[in-house]
Amino acid sequence: MSMLEKNPESVLIDNFGRQITYVRISVTDRCDFRCVYCMAEDMTFMPRSEILSLEEIAVLARNLVACGVTKIRLTGGEPLVRSGVVDLVGSISQLPGLQELCMTTNGSRLQELAEPLRQAGLDRLNISLDSLDHERFHELTRTGQLSKVLAGIDAARAAGFEHTKLNVVVLKGRNDDEILPLVRYALNHQLDLSFIEEMPLGVITEHDRAEAFFSSDDIREAIRDEYVLESVGDDTGGPSRYYRIPGHPGRIGFISPHSHNFCGDCNRVRVTTEGRLLLCLGNEHSMDLRAVLRDGPRDDRSVDERVRAALHASMAIKPEKHHFSHDEPPQILRFMNATGG
DSSP states (O other): OOSSOOOGGGOOBOTTSOBOOEEEEEOOSOOSOOOTTTSOSSOOOOOGGGSOOHHHHHHHHHHHHHTTOOEEEEESSOGGGSTTHHHHHHHHHTOTTOOEEEEEEOSTTHHHHHHHHHHHTOOEEEEEOOOSSHHHHHHHHSSOOHHHHHHHHHHHHHTTOOSOEEEEEOOTTTTGGGHHHHHHHHHHTTOEEEEEOOOOBSOOOSSOHHHHOOOHHHHHHHHHTTOOOEEOOOOOSSSOEEEEOTTOSOEEEEEOTTTSOOOTTOOEEEEOTTSEEESOTTSOOEEEHHHHHHSSOOSHHHHHHHHHHHHHHHGGGOOSOOOOOTTSOOSBOSOGGGTTO
16 A cells, blocks of 8 residues: 555646546457447557556556545456456455446456456446347447347346446447337346447548437437436536436436537546556547656655656646547547547
């Protein structure tokens, strides 16, 4: 444990008065899927020497929590393909002051890992599910098997996970006809559900993003063909705007980086696979935390001092907002798999 004590003056506040309480950490850029909106089919992954070790990730988590972060989400790539990730969950979950430890996963390995993750202290899961049709699911993920993901969802429920959320990226002409079936599935299984507008990250050749764009407003209209949506003020610390369907406990969320910019109350930063502290999903402003971790004395006090100084210095370069556009070429060339969710 760190020898430095947390104090109220250590919290991270950017130049726009926003306090950082939520961090997403990419534990690997590797994945057993090749989703069409996330990465190229023939990906080149980072050399392992350039990726943060699990021990380095734990050090960053320790210092982020000491600086006021109350929620951490582990992401990838696919976090469950990284050996030792359950032990990492166990380490981070014990940090004093951390209120919620979550994970975003494609669900393919949950059948065997849901129970160990729950026992290690993971609080909540987000599971990507873009189709309920076996053939289409394989087409969108290129390698995924829907049956494994559905079994993983069942395993998560059996392990005692609550408020599990499905994440759906809707692409026009690809899966927009499954909006209502996915809503019904979530309601029937007492799951939360978030619909996400495609993020313009990385150069994708499999489809035209402008032609495939399907807005949150369009999704809401499709849902209203069958259900009443009541806006609610629930806040999970993320960018979703939530609705409820009367008579059902689950929530329907919308993440709308294009049509409804959510930057004004941003409380988030991301740690990329190679250890960059990314201050904004839609910009390249960042701090090299890997160098901070590896350059200098390795005792806890020295590392903590360097990391916390870097975290505070990074607040000066956090931008006010992103400038995503679904009808222009991507300005951000990194793929989502290494970004941290």
